[in-house]
Amino acid sequence: MGTTDVPLPAGTRVAETPSEAVSVLTGGEAVRCVVCSVGSGPTEWAAEAVERVRNADATVPILVVSEATDGDLAIDVGRAGADEYVSQERLETDGETVADRVRAVSEGDARPANIELREQAVALERLAGIIADRSRSFEEKVGDVLELGCERLGLGIGYLSEIDGDRFSFTQSRGLEALLEAAGTDHLLSESVPLETTYCRRVVDSGDVSGFAVGVEGTPWEDTLIRDDIDFGTYLGGPVVVDGDIEGTLCFADGEPRSTEFSDAEQTFVEVAVEWVSQEFERRTYWNELQETTTRLERTFDRISDAVFALDENWSFTYLNGQAETLLDREADELVGKNVWEEFSEALGQQYEHEYRRAMETQEPVTFEDYYEPLDLWTEVNAYPSEDGLSVFFRDITKQKRREQVLRGLLETSRALFRTESQEAIAETVVDATEDILDIDISGVHLYDDGTGTLQSAAASTAVFELVGEPPTYEVGEGLIGSVFESGEPKTYDDIERIDAYDYGSVRSAIAVPMGDHGVLSVGSETPGAFDGSDESVVELLATTAAAALDRAARLSTLKTYETVLESTEDMIYLADADGRITYLTAPLAEWLGYDREDLVGESVTSVFPDAKPTGEAATDGQRTIEATAHTAGGDPRLAEVTVAPLENGGVVASVDDIRELAATKAELSTERDRFAELFERIPDPVVEATIDDEEVRIEGVNSAFESVFGYESSSVVGQKAGDVIVPESRAETADELREMLKSDGVATREIRRRTVSGPRQFLFRGFVYQTGETDHVFGIYTDITEQNERERYLRVTNRILRHNLRNDLNVVRGFAELLAAELDDPEHVDYAERIFETADELVSLAADANELRNVVGRNVGPGLEEAALAPFVERVSEQLKARYPSATIDRSVPPAETAVVDSRFETVLEHVIENAIVHNGDEPSVRVTVGETDDTAVTELWIDDDGPGIPETARKIITGEREITQLEHTTGIGLWVARWVIEAYGGELDFGTSDLGGTRVVLRLPSNARED
DSSP: OGGGGSOOOTTEEEESSHHHHHHTTSSSSOOSEEEEEEOSSOOHHHHHHHHHHHHHOSSSOEEEEESSOOHHHHHHHHHHTOSEEEEHHHHHHHTOOHHHHHHHHHHTOSSOHHHHHHHHHHHHHHHHHHHHOTTSOHHHHHHHHHHHHHHHHTOSEEEEEEEETTEEEEEEEESHHHHHHHHTOGGGGGSOEEGGGSTHHHHHHHTSOEEESSOSTTSGGGGOOOOTTOOOSEEEEEEEEETTEEEEEEEEEESSOOSSOOOHHHHHHHHHHHHHHHHHHHHHHHHHHHHHHHHHHHHHHHHSSSEEEEEETTSBEEEEOHHHHHHHTSOHHHHBTSBHHHHTGGGTTSHHHHHHHHHHHHTOOEEEEEEEGGGTEEEEEEEEEETTEEEEEEEEOHHHHHHHHHHHHHHHHHHHHTTOOSHHHHHHHHHHHHHHTSOOSEEEEEEEETTTTEEEEEEEOHHHHHHTOSOOOEETTSHHHHHHHHHTSOEEESOOTTSSSSOOTTOOEEEEEEOTTSEEEEEEESSTTOOOHHHHHHHHHHHHHHHHHHHHHHHHHHHHHHHHHHTTOOSEEEEEOTTSBEEEEOHHHHHHHTSOHHHHTTSBGGGTOTTSOOHHHHHHHOSEEEEEEEOOTTSOOEEEEEEEEEOTTSOEEEEEEEOHHHHHHHHHHHHHHHHHHHHHHHOSSOEEEEEEOSSOEEEEEEOHHHHHHHOOOHHHHTTSBHHHHTOOGGGHHHHHHHHHHHHHHSEEEEEEEEEETTEEEEEEEEEEEEEETTEEEEEEEEEEOHHHHHHHHHHHHHHHIIIIIIHHHHHHHHHHHHHHHHHOOOHHHHHHHHHHHHHHHHHHHHHHHHHHHHHHHTSOOOTTOEEEESHHHHHHHHHHHHHHOTTOEEEEEOOTTOEEEEOTHHHHHHHHHHHHHHHTSOSSOEEEEEEOOOSOTTEEEEEEEEOSSOOOHHHHHHHHTSSOOOSSSOOSOSHHHHHHHHHHHTTOEEEEEEOTTSSEEEEEEEEOHHHHO
16 A cells, blocks of 8 residues: 555554454554555455454444545445545545544544545445436436535536537536526537636646635635636536546536535545546447447448458358458358358368367467368468457468469579579570479570670570471561660560561560570460560569579679689688679688678678778779778678779779777777876876976876865966976975986886975875887876874884883883882882882883884785795794793694795784783683684684683774774783784784683684685
8 A cells, every 4th residue: 555655653453354454453452543455456355344343343443545446445335334435546636645544534633434434325326326227318317417416515516518629618517507597608508618717627737636615715726717707616526538538527516615625535426426427438439439330341341352251159151241252152142141161161170270260269360371272262361259250351362372382483493593604504494494483385595695796595495496496596686586685675575476577486475585784585475465464574583583693604704714813812802893792702801701702792892891982983083991890791890991992894802901909909098098097187196297308397287186286277287397386496406316217217206395285295206207109208196295204203203202211211110119119018018019010010011012013013014925834933932932931731733734925923913812812811821723714715714712711892892993992991902903903914804702712712814825726
């Protein structure tokens, strides 16, 4: 329930089933309100739930909430005893939530909800009765609804309007006549007015039920432009929507304002009434369209060229149009009422039966083609099922199917032709195709002979020799064959008996089609006018294919001229003719493109190099080189450099170079430049880029950090000498030395002093020299180390104080404390002196630890760290501590093969950790050093376990950094701090755990390269 995203008031219980509704009352806690949440599924359970709750508790408030407004649901739950019903739609429109309605129902802010809901239930029940009454017309029902609405809302006016564009008119009303007659404007009942002058304009704009109840003043409706002669004090209306368009409004109004606002129940009543009117309009519109469509379809079926018949659910004919009678060769009167499978039994078991039955079973349309042998008929069928039967649309595709058979045969012929290389073999294949595929017995091919300038017979069918004898030779422009070759246009002759002086025997009709500039294909028949347009098209198609095959044969002949020269080369080369078609290409180029060579011969150059200039233009421009993207067989584009040179015959020869690596290098360089520019700008330290020579360093660019630190805009320093910008006069000599170092060594690192907006500052300058062409450039970074230097000076002074002054003074304190202990007799005073001595001794030890901390932690970890065995470290430290603490037991179990990345400081780490375990234990401490188990192959763990009281949790968290050091929470020793910082310097980690010996486990996690291997 979307609006329950807002928390419900305490004591509210939500139920989604009748059993849940009752169970919420049995928990023993006070229930403020029961909310029945009705989803998008069945709604019948809600009334049962309300009735159960009401039987269990007559006083508990009950609120029913559904997703969409549902009048039937409102009636049912009202009868069952619900206090209020509301929909999510209504809540969203009113800007309320379920929580708001729970408070209203349970706190009594509104009128007694149960009374309101009872009235609503009665009104909706009466509305349902009006809607269900089939004895009354739509207009009569609308009148009853207007009467009921006025009664339900306590208003005197109700009306139904029609909206046409921007015009508004009344179609039916109740009580409106009296208002208009009193104003003398009763003519408005039969006239249209501008929509913008009516209250309904706001309903149309909002698309929802809306209005005002206690006068228009102070409401959003106050500025609505209305007619002076229609002035309402109360108004509530909703849009009548048909197929998504607002067609009108259903409204209730009164000349006087009400004393109360419209309740949710009243608005719900109007919503239900509006919804019924909208649905009724849609139903009437659909029915009218259906009737018109049915009549139109019956007329259409008789006019359309497709054959149509209809079958009922028992497979009996109910209708056939004229075309169906013709194709089925049966009269409609003869077939209507007869079973289709009995009348056309040859269709049983065929695709016709299978598809028709499948359509009826699945109620899905089917489309298919099938052949019905008794009628020698091929049909294309579209069948549309319904619960009452099947409508079948079909058309005769017999000619189309036979033409497809011819085209398939011609396709096979085309393949054969393009596998043939000699002109004579091509001519023979064409003549065979006219007999076997086109079913024409008389045919012949004449080819043009360059030597004699005549058209000579290259192949002819057997019938030609029988009817005509030896086929004649034709001069260009003479006879049927010569004239067609000269014109280049196909010609069909219905009677050739006397068209020229040549003897054609008994042949009467003929088709002659030129085969490009190679010759002519001719076919004939002994019957005058034997050929139609269909014959002409297939003969022309065969001739066109033959011409292409002859072109290919000619190209192959030409290519053989080049093959001897080019076959031995490893270069990627192609030849193209004057039309830009590839006539030859070398094997390396074909392999690079991923094609077989024969697949590309005859194809346009632009099919593999779309960017290439048309060959004719390249030939007139002379040799030229371009970058072009090659389209390979695998679909991956490849960048190439194509150099094209013209040939005398109008074609070109081109060499191709693969430049993908060059392009990739250029792209990488461009990316690197972009990355460098981004890095240059984002480095937090000041950065300068400059040219450098023996005389000067001149600025080329600076980053934003440089501008901020040194106070110069980039535009003002570019081109300036670096020494003139930021180098103090007293440091000019140092700047010259730095320039010389960069020139001689190529790199320089030095601490320098420079002017900044904050005054002179100390910087660590790091620079390097790089070249572009013959120019040297320097890239320099200024890292401000002023605070770092000051901090180091402070630490040196502090350390000196700890090491000398404090230690010397504490030694004096120890001496005096020792004398006092020897001289005093009072045991209490002696104890004080001894405690002074011990405290001073501890401070001396702490000063020594602090010095050690500085020496150990302050030492940088460089690339000198190496993998080292851990066992020797453990053994040395254990022996030293055993000598220092004889009562301690130190068990070691560290295999010689266990290693980690450490240095000499690791011995100090072990000393502090193991000694800490000893001194904070009893008289006979026990310590164990082992290698721990870990799944991380890049880490070696060393475990130091003891049986002492353990390190306090607070101290552990402070050492590991989980807790801040405060005046109240701190540790007294430095040893574990030293251990932690050294381990972290290695890239490892110090951690704590509970030992199985009963004390603390210190875990040293150390990086290890050997474990990774």
